[in-house]
Amino acid sequence: GQSLEQPSEVTAVEGAIVQINCTYQTSGFYGLSWYQQHDGGAPTFLSYNALDGLEETGRFSSFLSRSDSYGYLLLQELQMKDSASYFCAVRGLDSNYQLIWGAGTKLIIKP
């Protein structure tokens, strides 16, 4: 089967750096995506890694290593507004534009 695993909760301090990991078991996929969801809101797209390596978008970076079946989202200079749930997702080779979703990581930021 195909599955993605993320920590259920991560706590960090405002201004710090935090890494949210995503490990997966899948026979093959096109790329790793990350979405952010604030409480009561809808998921919004953050980043996509088609190739191995680091992709940087402002304070957020995402990393993929296919050989290690592993990816992570790195958030720098944490702000209180970054308190949200973060989901990793992949599209499997045999899917039809469906995404396979992780269960999400709730990021709690303390002042």
Added chain:
Amino acid sequence: NAGVTQTPKFRVLKTGQSMTLLCAQDMNHEYMYWYRQDPGMGLRLIHYSVGEGTTAKGEVPDGYNVSRLKKQNFLLGLESAAPSQTSVYFCASSDGTSGLSPYEQFFGPGTRLTVL
């Protein structure tokens, strides 16, 4: 552009009642999806569509039906609501050929459904 819109935003049903959730997108996307999200959990795919007139089952299709008669609209129906269908329902759309990620999904604001 409004993006993806959903109606209604909130609804309370009694067990056995039926209802239809409407999703509309104005981005000319081919692909549309219906998800449910239960408290503290991730997204589970109910049904999806890869184009006008097509539908397919996702991970948790039982108790739901869908239709995609027009490209911009994707309807989710509950024929006989059950308390287990209490959830937040999200519609999403995607275009396989554009965007930061060809698989980026754009979500509506959600419908909060309670079945008593």
